[in-house]
Amino acid sequence: MSEDIRIGVFICHCGHNIGGFVDVPAVTEYAKTLPGVVFATHNLYTCADDGLRCIKDNIKEHNLNRVIVASCTPRTHAPLFQGACQEAGLNKYLFTFVNIREHCSWVHMKEKENATKKAKDLVKMGVARAALLAPQQESRVPVEPSSLVIGGGVAGMTAAVSLADKGFQVTLVEKENELGGMVLILYNLYDGGGDPMAMLKPLVEKVQSHPNIRVMLKSRMTALDGYVGNFRATVQRTDGSQELQLTVGTIIVATGAIDLMPEGLYGYDLYDNVLNLTEFELLCKKKELPKLKSVAFIQCAGSRGQKVSYCSRICCTVALKGAMKIIDNHEELMGRQVVDGKEQVVEKIRVEEKAAEDIADRRRRRRRMDEEREERPAAAAAPADGGVEVTVFNRGITTYGVDHELYYNKAREKRVRFVRFTPERIPVVGREGDKLTVTYWHETLKTERKLQVDMVVLSTPQMAQPDSRELSQMLKVPLGQEGFFLEAHVKLRPVDFATDGIFVCGTAHGPADITESVEQAEAAASRASIPMMRGYVQAEALTSTVNSDLCTGCRTCEFTCPYSAIAVDPKTQKAVVTDVLCKGCGTCAAGCPRGAITMRHYTSQQIEAEIKAFAECREA
Amino acid sequence: MSTEEVKPKGPGAAVAEGRVLVIGGGVAGIQASLDLADAGAQVYLVEKSPSIGGWMAFLDKTFPTNDCSICILAPKMADCFGHPNINVLTSSKVIGVKGEAGKFTVTILRKSRFIDEEKCTGCLECVEKCPTKVPNEFEFGLGIRKAIYIPFMQAVPRVVSIDREHCIKLTKDKCGVCEKTCKRGAVDYEMKDQEAEIKVQAIIVAIGFEPWDPTTSREYGYGRYPNVYTAIEFERIINASGPTGGHIQRRSDGQRPRKIAYIQCVGSRNPAVGHPYCCSVCCMHSTKEAMLAREHHDDMESTIFYKDMRTFGKGFNEYMERAKRDYGVRYVNSDATVEENKDNHNPIVVYDVAGKSEREEFDMVVLANTLIPRASSQELAQVLGIPLTEFSFFKSKDRILHPTDTSRDGIFLAGYCAGPADIPECVAQGSAAASRAMDIITHHSAKGAHAAKETHATKEASA
Structure with missing residues (x-):
């Protein structure tokens, strides 16, 4: 040499x-x-x-x-x-x-x-x-100053407005026919946060009227290729009526989460008056609560090792919000009907009947059950003649930080009862006559207790969207064990993906409250702005190269490349690499039967030299 | 970077003309600075201590991955300091702010290090020769440092400082050894504090927190019983670069403990001491510390006394389950107080199980003392003209939809100083505040361009 x-x-x-x-x-x-x-x-x-x-x-x-x-x-x-x-x-x-x-x-x-x-x-x-x-050497690739935001909840809308305010063109894609996401189903916000719709309205209006934002409702991304600075996305109406091709520089994933349906847990599918948190919220919003004398919330229903391994972060606060709303306002939230010319409070939650249409629909949709459901006996409620007793069965109340914790204190002042249980001895929901019962183990007294209630609300975790996997494959970004999108680094890169130009925020990333979702959305907007403000990104230098003399055009490389970065030119019948798409993974080089492909920086000679050195060590 | 200059067009052009002040060089401030600088803006990062890095630089590992804290932070500190768009001003504080969003004039007090930052190579020969030893505040008094020092091994910038309170040259005009030792002539005993004035469009406040001193809560015996530690002290003694070189030792006899108790919510969730809130990180850092202690010694027994285990972040609950399963960490749901066995200085933890009071002797107690807003928050809030909450956190304008905004346009918040947050939340908030600062720059540049156009038009009309 x-x-x-x-x-x-x-x-x-x-x-x-x-x-x-x-x-x-x-x-x-x-x-x-x-x-x-x-x-x-x-x-x-x-x-x-x-x-x-x-x-x-x-x-x-x-x-x-x-x-x-x-x-x-x-x-x-x-x-x-x-x-x-x-x-x-x-x-x-x-x-x-x-x-x-x-x-x-x-x-x-x-x-x-x-x-x-x-x-x-x-x-x-x-x-x-x-x-x-x-x-x-590395080459530079120009960056299109525009963004695709997937998901029209608070996180997606915040990210879209932030980018649009900075002067970037934003396309916001939402699969439902309305902007707002999870907030749409909320009756109120915790701790005097007020009416969620009043909070949402200005944001939705800003999104809709912003000259730099194009909103596409009832739409989803169906295909994606390209790379940071130059993504080409296909967006389709969910009914297939329209298709649009977009070129964008960056993508923000804000697809949100769904709630768990706690099937098989705590009598959820056995008794009418057993609901999950979301259903409870919807009932409040529609003012259709039944007569209540005593209500139980059961925390960690499905989470922390039951159906999923994680703690869902916000359900303690959401349950407290529910508990206090019942104590303060249940009269107002009760459903009423006119019977024999007299107005009466409804006795039970009519999940399968017309009045609670939304919930029934939701359950049917989510369970994907076509068969006729068995008519279930109703649980009668106690007369609403005074205060309601609310008991929160919990495995520790997770009200972290300032606001959540002070809210917890407020709940205790309001005489919400807290009963702790361990995963080894969880409460059991049953029915006696026309009453629901919760049987639980009293840790201090070391005895079993039974509580009669009119309604049980199960605090269920936020779950990853069912179509996350499909989307993650399209974006070529990973999901974590629990199905939420997995950021590049759990500590220091909370809204980045390992793949350049794609970012995540809100509950798509994991359970979060509105404030946290907004912070992440602003953060994702900042991160996405960087390449767009600069106007370029530096491409990978460690790509594969093809020795045309050896290449026979067999297309093995083309079939194995996960990034569509290498293909056989039909004219020359030789493989050609698109440098900016190549991530340098080496799959093509390893697969090439003729040894025609070499990875820059990881040549066969370099690797052989390492192996030889290792062999010498062993001999010595 | 070897890349050639490319003038950005469009939205980037405005930000490239922007200037932002970031107050606080912890992980939130570093992230805000890096985002703004990467987007093209000029950043002044003001840090009151001699090094950037914040609290994260003092931690041993980070939950829930047990990544070495300084190992993941050091590259960010170096990137930040080396960034062509970031001007890091250490040993400095903001003493005046005038003007409004888009045109703030900020006065910065640069405290003298008595060292020429350009000349010092950080060789530390002066430190070795310095005869004056003082308790090391960066090790929370557990170790000693010299009167000329760097705050910790991985400090950025790696430039020494002279402690004006303890240096005998500065106090009594004796010694002068460091000046004689320094081959680069970097020592300057005459160096004065200086005031600098800068003009910025936006300001980000990220001054972090301080650990609450549990001495006054006598029920924990901290300060009276030698083997009762605060969490940050424990982080230092299990840290390889800490005062004991990573050996877990008792203050009373230098012996290594076999049985450690961790007590949660010390000073937090406690209205009596003025902190009814939850600091939101202690459950996790105590779990981590218990795991790390077991990694140091196979026979280590750890017990965590808690009110509610709050394992609410991504992977946190799984982490606690792993601590129970693989590290034998015992969790006891009880308040706890500390007494002491006078014979061997073993702390005795008094707690309740099923209504019955129990006493258990340990070799060491680690208090998860709460993290509170810095004492300097009050003063800075006045300088900036922004309000604090009743607990002295900086107050958001709108807790729900604009958590990083303050009541004063152009001033934004990031990190623990705005309320309890863990590292990834601080990082996200750093980026979020950077985004809001970019908006101010963009907005005022557009206004400026509009005004310029109008002036131009007026001129043309008059001509």
């Missing part, structure tokens, strides 16, 4: 994380003996300001043309060290990462000697690879 290889190795203690289990000075001394290495040192934190300066200074001082950092993970730290190389005038692809933390010290905490040996091996492999690295 004609080039004079001058490798610098920087080994990180990562405080105790590596230094506590690996003999870092010994690894440093070993690195100095490896071919091509002209400099090696170790730092307490290579990622800190002084560590980065150490890299830059030594690139200059020792005229390094390859740099290795042996530390943690390239996932979080590669850009930082690459940046340092770049600042010292070295192409960032002449940098290579060796992970001696996750791959070594953290998994060998109890075998310091072996950990040190393995760290040496890893460094040796890195050095072998570094010698063969070549500089790479």
Whole structure:
């Protein structure tokens, strides 16, 4: 090789994380003996300001043309060290990462000697690879100053207005025929937040009248290709009547959540007067509550290990809101009917009858049940002659922060009763005569108790939208275990996806209240603005290249590429890569039967050199 | 960056002319700064301590992934400091704000470090030679530092400061060792505090919180019983870069504990001490600390005394279940107070189970003391002309639909200073406040352009 290889190795203690289990000075001394290495040192934190300066200074001082950092993970730290190389005038692809933390010290905490040996091996492999690295260049792609926002709830509308106010063209797609999302079903907002419709109205009006926003109701995205700066989306009316092609620079996912139908839990499908939180809210909104004397809320119905593993964050506050609304206002919220010329309060919730049409419809739709339902006996209610007793069965009340917690205090002042249960002994809902009963275990008295109630409200969790998977596949972004959209980093990138140009906010990301959804929506708008304000993004440099002489046009690569980035040109019968689409995953290179495809920065020679170095370590 | 300059067009052009002040260099302020700077605006990030990073820089790991806190934050701190559009002003505070949205004039007091920031390389040779030792406030008194110091190992910028209260050169005109040691001539004992004036269109307030001092709540014995710790102290002693190098040791005898109790809601959900609210992070950080203690030592037994376990974030409840299942963490639903076994300084936790009072001896107690607004909030609120809530958090104009806006146009909120929030919420709020600041810039630039056009038209008409 004609080039004079001058490798610098920087080994990180990562405080105790590596230094506590690996003999870092010994690894440093070993690195100095490896071919091509002209400099090696170790730092307490290579990622800190002084560590980065150490890299830059030594690139200059020792005229390094390859740099290795042996530390943690390239996932979080590669850009930082690459940046340092770049600042010292070295192409960032002449940098290579060796992970001696996750791959070594953290998994060998109890075998310091072996950990040190393995760290040496890893460094040796890195050095072998570094010698063969070549500089790479990134290209720039222009960004369309427009956005597609999917979902017309509070989060989606807030994001749309924010982007539109900044001067970007926004298309807001909502699958229902009305903007507003979950807020539409609310009777009131907690803690004097007022009428949800009064809150919603100005926002909806702003969205509808904004010159930079186009609203598409009863529509959904049906296809997507392209990439950040240049997405091409197909939006279709849900009835298939209209189709529209859009080119947008960025996409915000704000598809919201749905509520759990607690089937099989607490008599939900056995007794009429057992509802979930959403149904209760709808009844209040329609003023169709039955006569109530005693009401039970059961928290964590379906969540925290029952049907889903998570805590749904806001249902405690929502239940308290319900409890207080019953105590303060139940007279006003009761349904009335005229019987024999006299007005009477309805005795029961008529889920399957006309009066509560919405709920019945909802249940039917959600259960997708066509068969005739069995006529169920009604649960009678006690006369409403005074106060209503409300009991909240809970596994701890999750009213975090200031407002939620003060609201909880208010509920206690209003004499809402709180009874705690454990997942081992959950309350049982039954019926005795015309009354519902809740049988529960009294933790302090160590005895079983029974409470007669007129209505049971189950505090059910927010759930991921059923069509999230389809959408996530279209967007090529991941879902978490529970089906909500999974952000790029749980701590530091809460509204980003790993895929550039796509962002998430609101309950599509996980359970959240309105304030939190709005914050995330503004945040997503900020993140989406960045490439659009700049007007360009830098494309990936590590793409695949095709050796046309070897390519036979068999199309294996075309079939295996998950990003549609490589295809055989019908004229030349040779594979061609679209650089900006290529994510550098290497699937095509691995699949090519002729070995005609090479990954930049991960060539066969480079990988073989690493493997050979590893084999030498084993022999030695 | 090696990329060539490209002049943005359209909406980006206005923001590229924008200037924003961010007050507070914690994770919320850093995120707000990075978003604005990446979008093209010029940012002044004012931080009162000598380093950016905020509280996150002091934590050992972060829930619910147990990611090393400083490891994920350090790259952001470095990005922020190195960003061509961000001007980081450490050891500084905002002392005056005049004007209105779109044209604020801000006066900043830059406290002297007695060090030329451009010259100091952070080699720390001066620190080694400095003869004056003082309790390290950045380790909450658990360690010592010198009178010339960096606040913590990963500080950004890595520039030393001289502590004017303890340096014997500055107080008694003796010593002068650091000046002699410094090969770069960075030490300047004559350096004065300076006032700077900047003009910005928008201001973001992200000054964070401070832990509440539980000394006054005598029932926990903090300050009287040596082996009772606050949560942030515990974060430092399990941290590899902390004062004990990551060894969990008792204050009384240096022995490592085998049995640790964590007490929740210390000073929070307690109207008697003025904090009826929930700090919203303690359930999770205590769970994390119990898990980490077990990771340090296989035989560690941890018990968490709680009122309600609030595991409401993404992956939080699963995290607690994992703590119970895989780390043997015991959760006891009870209020708890602390007494002490005088013979061995073991704290004794007194609690109730099923109406019966129990006493249990532990080797160490960690208090989940609440996090409260900074004492300086009051003063800053006055300078900025914006209101606080009854608990001294900065007050939102509209809690529901505009949580980051304040009653004063052009001033926005992010992070814990506006109410309890965990790290991802602070980050989201940082971005959200940045978005609102961009709106102010866009709005005033459009107004400016409109005005300019009108002036132009008037001129043409008169000509």
